[in-house]
Amino acid sequence: MFHSPVVLALDLLGTFAFALNGALTAIRAARLDLVGVLVLGMVTALGGGMIRDILLNVPPATFGDLRYLGLAAGGALVAFVLSVELQRYARLINVFDAVGLSVFCVTGMSKALDAGMGSVQAVLLGVITAVGGGTLRDMAVMRVPTVLTSDFYAVPALVGAMLAATGVWLGLDGLVAALVPAAVAFTIRMLGVRYSLRMPRTREADPATGRRRRGGRDKKRDD
Amino acid sequence: MFHSPVVLALDLLGTFAFALNGALTAIRAARLDLVGVLVLGMVTALGGGMIRDILLNVPPATFGDLRYLGLAAGGALVAFVLSVELQRYARLINVFDAVGLSVFCVTGMSKALDAGMGSVQAVLLGVITAVGGGTLRDMAVMRVPTVLTSDFYAVPALVGAMLAATGVWLGLDGLVAALVPAAVAFTIRMLGVRYSLRMPRTREADPATGRRRRGGRDKKRDD
Amino acid sequence: MFHSPVVLALDLLGTFAFALNGALTAIRAARLDLVGVLVLGMVTALGGGMIRDILLNVPPATFGDLRYLGLAAGGALVAFVLSVELQRYARLINVFDAVGLSVFCVTGMSKALDAGMGSVQAVLLGVITAVGGGTLRDMAVMRVPTVLTSDFYAVPALVGAMLAATGVWLGLDGLVAALVPAAVAFTIRMLGVRYSLRMPRTREADPATGRRRRGGRDKKRDD
Numbered sequence: 138m139f140h141s142p143v144v145l146a147l148d149l150l151g152t153f154a155f156a157l158n159g160a161l162t163a164i165r166a167a168r169l170d171l172v173g174v175l176v177l178g179m180v181t182a183l184g185g186g187m188i189r190d191i192l193l194n195v196p197p198a199t200f201g202d203l204r205y206l207g208l209a210a211g212g213a214l215v216a217f218v219l220s221v222e223l224q225r226y227a228r229l230i231n232v233f234d235a236v237g238l239s240v241f242c243v244t245g246m247s248k249a250l251d252a253g254m255g256s257v258q259a260v261l262l263g264v265i266t267a268v269g270g271g272t273l274r275d276m277a278v279m280r281v282p283t284v285l286t287s288d289f290y291a292v293p294a295l296v297g298a299m300l301a302a303t304g305v306w307l308g309l310d311g312l313v314a315a316l317v318p319a320a321v322a323f324t325i326r327m328l329g330v331r332y333s334l335r336m337p338r339t340r341e342a343d344p345a346t347g348r349r350r351r352g353g354r355d356k357k358r359d360d
Numbered sequence: 361m362f363h364s365p366v367v368l369a370l371d372l373l374g375t376f377a378f379a380l381n382g383a384l385t386a387i388r389a390a391r392l393d394l395v396g397v398l399v400l401g402m403v404t405a406l407g408g409g410m411i412r413d414i415l416l417n418v419p420p421a422t423f424g425d426l427r428y429l430g431l432a433a434g435g436a437l438v439a440f441v442l443s444v445e446l447q448r449y450a451r452l453i454n455v456f457d458a459v460g461l462s463v464f465c466v467t468g469m470s471k472a473l474d475a476g477m478g479s480v481q482a483v484l485l486g487v488i489t490a491v492g493g494g495t496l497r498d499m500a501v502m503r504v505p506t507v508l509t510s511d512f513y514a515v516p517a518l519v520g521a522m523l524a525a526t527g528v529w530l531g532l533d534g535l536v537a538a539l540v541p542a543a544v545a546f547t548i549r550m551l552g553v554r555y556s557l558r559m560p561r562t563r564e565a566d567p568a569t570g571r572r573r574r575g576g577r578d579k580k581r582d583d
Numbered sequence: 584m585f586h587s588p589v590v591l592a593l594d595l596l597g598t599f600a601f602a603l604n605g606a607l608t609a610i611r612a613a614r615l616d617l618v619g620v621l622v623l624g625m626v627t628a629l630g631g632g633m634i635r636d637i638l639l640n641v642p643p644a645t646f647g648d649l650r651y652l653g654l655a656a657g658g659a660l661v662a663f664v665l666s667v668e669l670q671r672y673a674r675l676i677n678v679f680d681a682v683g684l685s686v687f688c689v690t691g692m693s694k695a696l697d698a699g700m701g702s703v704q705a706v707l708l709g710v711i712t713a714v715g716g717g718t719l720r721d722m723a724v725m726r727v728p729t730v731l732t733s734d735f736y737a738v739p740a741l742v743g744a745m746l747a748a749t750g751v752w753l754g755l756d757g758l759v760a761a762l763v764p765a766a767v768a769f770t771i772r773m774l775g776v777r778y779s780l781r782m783p784r785t786r787e788a789d790p791a792t793g794r795r796r797r798g799g800r801d802k803k804r805d806d
Contacts, residue, residue, distance in 0.1 A: 172734040177731060192420055200707075257426060258423045261429065277722070277727070281500070285390065285395075417640070499723070502725060508615050508622055508723060513618075
């Protein structure tokens with residue numbers, strides 16, 4: 138429902154960011170070679186949009202627009218070539234992930250509305266678009282998906298998609314109406330990574346339930 | 361091919377049962393937080409039907425009928441809130457799984473017939489609907505899927521789907537014709553869990569091949 | 584774009600080979616029972632084509648043509664019954680995998696062209712068809728997919744799909760034009776398995792970057 142050049146620009150940005158993130162994950166976490174880096178980068182970059190389009194029962198946009206394929210492969214190659222430089226800034230891997238997450242929740246929501254979905258479903262599909270690529274990435278390298286272990290992965294995507302849907306409902310469709318929800322989602326995600334924020338656990342698992350807390354134990358996973 | 365109110369009622373029952381099961385798995389096996397519990401509950405509840413609809417190349421029913429989304433999220437929340445009480449009855453997690461399995465093999469078969477599939481394909485899609493959610497659940501928490509490790513997971517779904525298809529072929533389409541196959545599937549599954557029934561292994565792996573036996577070794581996985 | 588009897592024959596060959604491979608993997612690597620062997624054999628055999636058809640947004644061919652289902656189940660049963668004999672020739676499991684890989688990259692590319700895809704997308708879908716079944720197989724038994732860890736898995740599929748696309752572009756559509764790319768892909772894959780060929784790694788991960796080498800460390804995975 139947003140102007141299509143805005144959605145396209147954000148979508149390509151997210152594709153490139155997720156490709157960098159997936160490729161760096163392949164290099165750092167799984168110590169894969171060139172082909173593995175390329176494949177994991179492309180899966181991370183294109184997976185969320187593919188799952189969205191499959192659930193919308195439309196042909197995946199990836200195959201109709203070569204720029205997606207090109208940016209996904211290009212991002213993975215850039216990460217491969219610059220891996221030493223990029224790893225010097227270890228936090229960048231989380232920043233790339235957060236960029237992809239926060240723009241895909243907005244563009245995914247918008248594309249679901251375009252396909253005729255209701256608001257609730259469009260918000261959910263925005264979240265699925267945002268977390269889908271990272272979930273495939275984690276499962277491919279045998280990690281429990283971040284969306285399950287880190288509370289501040291689905292939550293920022295949900296907030297971003299809901300804000301974007303509210304904007305559409307208010308009749309806003311410009312660049313700012315798409316960028317503000319993405320910026321809010323990005324900020325929440327990065328605060329979650331920085332402070333390892335947690336949602337309440339069940340009583341048995343965590344006696345201090347009902348209060349958000351800065352966890353120490355889980356820091357290694359998010360950082 | 362069954363009356364649609366019957367299919368809808370069973371489908372919603374299965375969705376709720378699988379949501380409880382997926383959420384309890386998230387709490388017990390993977391010690392996840394609220395978001396992880398919600399996500400895993402919804403994936404378990406909605407995954408089988410989504411895979412079926414994707415393979416039928418129709419838009420997933422989940423997005424066309426908000427009751428599915430509501431029951432999936434509601435079931436996961438109920439399990440989260442009542443987790444201490446529900447865990448006191450440890451077997452309930454298997455009962456919920458068996459309920460979802462046994463109603464989804466019937467409704468999935470019926471929906472595949474409605475979509476124009478032949479009998480063989482409809483039975484197979486019934487099995488896929490029944491085991492799909494649990495398979496995504498297991499893979500998400502890095503467990504080998506139950507459908508591979510427990511013989512009495514695919515088999516009861518297959519029996520239920522075949523009985524339901526036989527009923528349709530005989531011209532039966534009422535509540536009883538849908539409930540009997542589901543009850544048979546449920547009974548077989550629960551007997552399999554209780555007695556850890558096994559299908560034959562290859563000669564090398566198990567010298568006592570060709571005979572079903574009560575295994576001790578595999579009990580921990582099914583119980 | 585190839586003559587359809589050629590594509591059908593190769594497709595059925597690949598289905599049978601992947602069913603044998605998946606079933607043997609279930610027996611050897613995961614020590615599964617009859618049901619697990621059947622399920623993993625069918626997933627390996629049918630998974631690549633299903634992913635391709637889902638991405639093409641067409642109904643999966645598997646459900647429109649019972650020969651695919653029959654060959655997949657039959658291949659898995661043959662492997663189960665003959666498992667002792669087949670395991671005496673341990674390399675066979677890689678040969679079956681290479682056969683499936685090399686024919687599916689050609690038939691998948693051809694079917695994508697038939698569905699109206701451009702050349703680049705058709706080549707990519709050929710690769711996805713070829714590696715898809717094995718990737719689902721590996722993920723189901725909790726192994727990092729071969730396509731990520733072994734460089735000479737995606738590469739032979741890519742070469743085969745590109746050669747086949749070149750043949751179509753030259754106006755060739757006969758049996759030879761389909762068999763030659765498949766034979767080249769098969770040969771590259773088997774050389775990769777035999778000599779554990781590797782693509783370059785990043786500088787940090789492998790100081791000897793830029794040179795292919797016969798690796799010792801990775802041999803256990805490919806062999």
